Amino acid sequence: MNLTAMLVDDELPILENLSLILPWEDMGIEITGTARSGVEALDKVAECHPDIILCDIRMPTMDGLELIRILRERGESCEIILLTGYQQFEYARTAIRYNVHEYICKPIDYLSLENKLRELTEQIHKKRMASESERHRNVEMENWIRQKQVTDLLAGEKKMSIGYPAQAPEQLVSSVRYILILVDVEGYFRYSIGWSSDQHQQWHDEILSSLRVLTGEMEGSMIISVRKGEWGILLEASGAWEFQADEIAQRVLLKLDAMFAADSAMKVRIVQDVMPVCLDQQIAERYRHCQRMLMNPSDNRDDIRSVTTSVSSQLQPNEVSKKAAWITREELELFTRWIRQGNKQELVHLLHSLKHRLSQLEVSSDSIGESNIRFLLVHMLRELREVHAIAEQEEKQFWDALQMAASMKELVELTEAIAHAWHSKQGVSRPSVSELIKSACEYMDTRLEQDLGIDEVADWLGISSSYFCQLFKSHVGVTFVEYMTHKRMESAALLLSTTEWSITAIGEATGYKERRYFSKVFHKHFHMKPSEYRQSKRTGT
Structure with a gap:
């Protein structure tokens, strides 16, 4: 870009010579005007603000030094070259004072003047480049700091108010509100299991670059990435922000759908919030609310969902929410049963129910839910290993993915990925007979207090009752009833000798609701009554 210059001298021949002799165009300088006095020059400088002024000192009405003084007072930063026929020290000293x-x-x-102008032109360009580079660095640093602060806020690492811009006064900060558009790639975590860190980063950078292009024209917009496979677009809620948010959401959906068109394993889903909030705890609450919307298996299959309700209206009471975060013992048993039976339909139904329940959690219970999902995943992987339903390399990838998972949604996706891999694996070997019997004994040993029957154990193993009875008798050497009675009596004897429980309580703890029947079975097994057995253990006889 050419620089501009103004020529100021009261002698017309000098002005003409300066204009005609010097190769202005070749030097990259455009003459924007000439003036024959300081007063005339003041008006023209105010209009065109030249980069360079060549100015005579001795002029009528207002000399060059007075002109320079007024220009500096007005804030003009142009470079000035003084031309004079008088070599007086006072002139030089004044010129130095006015830079x-x-x-x-x-x-x-x-x-000589041409050479000096070329040097000056080069200096001005370098100075401007350095200034622009510094300004760009400052803007980038400010944006990075703001994005880092918001990212930490959404991740729950800090509680702070964010300034916009960073040096803005507090009254401006409180007036700026943002709208959140949450972009999620469903299936990414499952699809990317086994990727290297470079593959993860390359994929993520490609999506982020596309989002920046789509939102580049939106002043004040930010793109926040708390975890891989998810991006939060923050738009200033000013002007026609509703229309802009709708347009951005549609453009993002079309762009990413086109990118994933060849891969049906991943799908774009967008939650578009419509509640403008400040960059404080409000935005963190809206972010978590939008995340729960993504987890909720709603009948609404739209790719873009709008969130209109407040956070508080969606939350369950604290006691209910915390209870919902726990995975019960019965659910773990069902997971084990469906894995051993190869029942994908029931397993998927159980996962769907669990996913829906976890989506209703309060933010304060998220950590409880995550801990329980991790425990469930460990349980599933161990069960799959025990029944030889998963290859060693595949199991290692799942363990690595479990360590990488950083959110409830990713953990749920991992459970679905494991279930899918288990079901789609061809030629899955059934557990051996010895493994079936071992599992049956473990199942029975932990339920001595229950009214356990053959049908329930056989159903849990995924085999018929008659086949279970045949296997059990041939491998254990006793019938199901004999085994349960023996284990219950061993447990009762241990409780009699180590606790002060009543005989009735011990009978109930070992599966006998009536004391008389418990005493009869105990006497038949040990040839003495429960009270006599306890007394004999106390006396050492």
Whole structure:
């Protein structure tokens, strides 16, 4: 880009010579005007603000030094070269005080002046490039700090108010509100299991670059990435922000759908909030609310969902929410049963129910839910290993993915990925007979207090009752009833000798609701009554 210059001298021949002799175009300088007095020059400088001024000192009405003084007071930062026929020290000292670039005596050596102008032009360009580079760095640093603060806020690492911009006064900060558009790639975590860190980063950078292009024209917008596979677009809620948010959401959906068109394993889903909030705890609450919307298996299959309700209206009471975060013992048993039976339909139904329940959690219970999902995943992987339903390399990838998972949604996706991999694996070997019997004994040993029957154990193993009875008798050497009675009596004897429980309580703890029947079975097994057994253990006989 060319620089601009103004020529100021009361002698017309000098003005003409300066205009015609010097190769202005070749030097990259455009003459924007000439003036024959300081007063005339003041008005023209105010209009065109030249980069360079060549100015005579001795002029009528207002001399060059007075002109420079007024220009500096007005904040003009142009470079000035003084031309004078008088070599007086006072002139030079005044010129230095007003930051004059060069002091040239007449008669003018035009070749020397040309060289000085070329040097000055180069200096101005370098100075501007350095200034622009510094400004760009400051803007980038400010944006990085703001994005880092918001990212930490959404991740729950800090509680703070964010300034916009960073140096803005507090009254401006409180007035700026944002709208959140949450972009999620469903299936990414499952699809990317086994990827290297470079593959993860390359994929993520490609999506982030596309989002930046789509939102680049939106002033004040930010793109926040708390975890891989998810991005939060923050738009200033000013002007026609509703229309802009709708347009951005549609453009993002079309762009990412086109990118994933060849891969049906991943799908874009967008939650578009419509509640403008400040960049404080409000935005963190809205972010978590939008995340729960993504987890909720709603009948609404729209790719873009709008969130209109407040956070408080969606939350369950604290006691209910915390209870919902726990995975019960019965659910773990069902997971084990469906894995051993190869029942994908029931397993998927159980996962769907669990996913829906976890989506209703309060933020304060998220950590409880995550801990329980991790425990469930460990349980599933161990069960799959025990029944030889998963390859060693595949199991290692799942363990690595479990360590990488950083949110409830990713953990739920991992459970679905494991279930899918288990079901789609061809030629899955059934557990051996010894493994079936071992599992049956473990199942029975932990339920001595229950009214356990053959049908329940056989159903849990995924085999028929008659086949279970045949296997059990041939491998254990006793019938199901004999085994349960023996284990219950061993447990009762241990409780009699180590606790002060009543005989009735011990009978109930070992599966006998009536004391009389418990005493009868105990006497038949040990040839003495429960009270006599306890007394004999106390006396050492």
